[in-house]
Amino acid sequence: MDATASSKFSDVxxxxxxxxxxxxxxNYSKFMDGYLKTLxxxxxxxxxxxxxxPDLSQVDAKLKRYIRKGxxxxxxxxxxxxxxxxxxxxxxxxxxxxxxxxxxxFDKEISDSISIDLPRxxxxxxxxxxxxxxxxxxxxxxxHHNRDxxxxxxxxxxxGLLLIVTEDEEKSFWLLKHIVENxxxxxxxxxxSNLLRDLAVFRELVIRxxxxxxxxxxxxxxxxxxxxxxxxxxxxxxxxxxxxxxRIWDCVFAEGYKIVFRAALAxxxxxxxxxxxxxxxxxxxNHFRDIMIQDSIVTDCHGFIESxxxxxxxxxxxxxxxKVAVLNPA
Amino acid sequence: MAxxxxxxxxxxxxxxxxxxxxxxxxxxxKLVLLGESAVGKSSLVLRFVKxxxxxxxESTIGAAFLTQxxxxxxxxxxxxxxxxxxxxxxxxxxxxxxxxxxxxxxVYDIQNQDSFQRAKTWVKELHKQASPNIVIALAGNKxxxxxxxxxxxxEAKQYAEENALLFMETSAKTGMNVNDIFLxxxxxxxxxxxxxxxxxxxxxxxxxxxRPTNNCCK
Numbered sequence: 001m002d003a004t005a006s007s008k009f010s011d012v013x014x015x016x017x018x019x020x021x022x023x024x025x026x027n028y029s030k031f032m033d034g035y036l037k038t039l040x041x042x043x044x045x046x047x048x049x050x051x052x053x054p055d056l057s058q059v060d061a062k063l064k065r066y067i068r069k070g071x072x073x074x075x076x077x078x079x080x081x082x083x084x085x086x087x088x089x090x091x092x093x094x095x096x097x098x099x100x101x102x103x104x105x106f107d108k109e110i111s112d113s114i115s116i117d118l119p120r121x122x123x124x125x126x127x128x129x130x131x132x133x134x135x136x137x138x139x140x141x142x143x144h145h146n147r148d149x150x151x152x153x154x155x156x157x158x159x160g161l162l163l164i165v166t167e168d169e170e171k172s173f174w175l176l177k178h179i180v181e182n183x184x185x186x187x188x189x190x191x192x193s194n195l196l197r198d199l200a201v202f203r204e205l206v207i208r209x210x211x212x213x214x215x216x217x218x219x220x221x222x223x224x225x226x227x228x229x230x231x232x233x234x235x236x237x238x239x240x241x242x243x244x245x246x247r248i249w250d251c252v253f254a255e256g257y258k259i260v261f262r263a264a265l266a267x268x269x270x271x272x273x274x275x276x277x278x279x280x281x282x283x284x285x286n287h288f289r290d291i292m293i294q295d296s297i298v299t300d301c302h303g304f305i306e307s308x309x310x311x312x313x314x315x316x317x318x319x320x321x322x323k324v325a326v327l328n329p330a
Numbered sequence: 331m332a333x334x335x336x337x338x339x340x341x342x343x344x345x346x347x348x349x350x351x352x353x354x355x356x357x358x359x360k361l362v363l364l365g366e367s368a369v370g371k372s373s374l375v376l377r378f379v380k381x382x383x384x385x386x387x388e389s390t391i392g393a394a395f396l397t398q399x400x401x402x403x404x405x406x407x408x409x410x411x412x413x414x415x416x417x418x419x420x421x422x423x424x425x426x427x428x429x430x431x432x433x434x435x436x437v438y439d440i441q442n443q444d445s446f447q448r449a450k451t452w453v454k455e456l457h458k459q460a461s462p463n464i465v466i467a468l469a470g471n472k473x474x475x476x477x478x479x480x481x482x483x484x485e486a487k488q489y490a491e492e493n494a495l496l497f498m499e500t501s502a503k504t505g506m507n508v509n510d511i512f513l514x515x516x517x518x519x520x521x522x523x524x525x526x527x528x529x530x531x532x533x534x535x536x537x538x539x540x541r542p543t544n545n546c547c548k
Contacts (some may be wrong), residue, residue: 112368113417116367119386119388120386120388123388128429152417152419153389154389187370189419192422222395223426226392226394228392229391229423234391235390238388281397282395282410285394285395
């Protein structure tokens with residue numbers, strides 16, 4: 001039985017996160033009745049895919065379609081490693097992770113800032129207490145591997161969620177490295193230059209796709225970095241419910257950075273009416289912080305993923321917006 | 331001294347919301363929290379806004395925005411609170427938040443000398459870059475741990491006096507001085523209609539620097 005099913009009536013989800021107080025168990029149970037069949041069907045399909053193409057060396061149209069429907073939980077660690085190219089990277093430097101950890105000394109400032117963040121990473125996750133040392137290892141190893149980034153707050157959430165999913169320090173390290181260096185390079189480095197650039201790109205996309213929403217957000221005076229910095233820095237970890245984040249990450253590992261923009265834009269497009277209904281800055285900030293991430297999106301994560309892919313968005317558009325945004329960052 | 335009536339009592343309740351009577355004057359102020367990572371900025375806000383405390387408050391990524399309203403005498407003061415990320419690299423985002431702010435709370439941790447030095451750097455930056463009339467409060471947080479302090483009360487107090495800052499030691503954990511520091515700021519802020527306008531504080535050319543002084547808020 002898939003792990004998703006076993007937590008049906010628990011107040012903790014299958015990843016160890018406590019469900020919200022207002023979690024709608026009845027609706028969830030109804031949803032799961034149907035969803036379990038889907039999950040079983042999907043697992044059988046994935047078994048077939050992995051038999052035919054065990055390396056998943058090429059993400060073709062068919063594989064991409066399956067990935068967009070969600071990678072079954074038990075396959076996620078290996079599929080992520082393969083489709084992202086992290087597994088190939090690891091094969092090229094099989095001793096890298098251990099050798100980083102075997103270093104004589106660690107930079108004290110980095111070590112201290114990681115240690116401060118350990119107890120405040122997923123404090124509500126019931127399994128996380130036992131994972132703190134491993135999270136420290138991943139973060140300290142990465143910080144010393146990439147001194148330009150070092151430790152950036154937010155990486156704790158990415159690495160923490162990777163660790164929950166993979167249950168494997170080393171895989172988490174390689175996937176973290178892939179995200180930070182290949183998916184969203186220079187978001188987490190000391191000057192965060194690409195983060196500011198992409199926040200400006202994102203605003204431009206909102207202006208183009210949902211201009212009324214942009215006008216409203218501007219009129220109320222909530223800056224885009226307040227709304228969306230965390231979305232981009234954490235790739236939605238600790239922003240959206242965990243199942244939704246993992247579905248987004250499935251696509252991120254297969255298709256790259258464009259997915260991050262798709263998800264961010266979908267937040268604005270799918271919530272257009274409720275955003276426009278916020279009549280002051282406090283209501284709007286509250287809306288982005290609490291309302292959008294409520295548990296109903298767990299049962300509706302399909303709907304959210306579908307809305308992401310219903311959006312017109314081409315890499316060429318993003319690239320040309322990036323060129324302009326470099327000149328006028330957020 | 332007329333202070334805010336508290337809900338809950340024992341000093342730990344959230345600040346009282348306005349009762350909506352029409353004779354209240356109302357003002358709105360933009361307040362920014364600055365300070366090193368993990369000194370308790372978000373915890374101070376959480377205590378002030380919701381009366382809660384989490385031992386392991388999640389780190390703020392980017393920034394957060396909250397509001398809280400308090401009453402002083404017959405004036406309703408609404409704070410727009412911009413809570414920022416403390417890690418050094420998030421510094422490049424900070425001017426966006428303190429620009430146009432009428433008030434700032436610069437927070438340090440009384441157990442951490444570096445965080446006090448960092449607070450001084452923030453004060454310098456605010457004096458140089460922020461609105462000239464900005465009201466700055468220095469908060470020595472985690473005062474419940476005063477038996478293991480490294481930053482002496484007198485040292486911080488003297489620094490605050492030399493730099494014309496409000497100063498209190500606070501504890502987001504116990505609630506000590508949390509409402510009081512916001513209240514002290516509210517009292518020091520000029521309450522006239524310059525800040526009364528919804529959203530005036532966030533426009534690029536907001537009128538926070540040249541408010542009319544003869545016109546009290548209605």
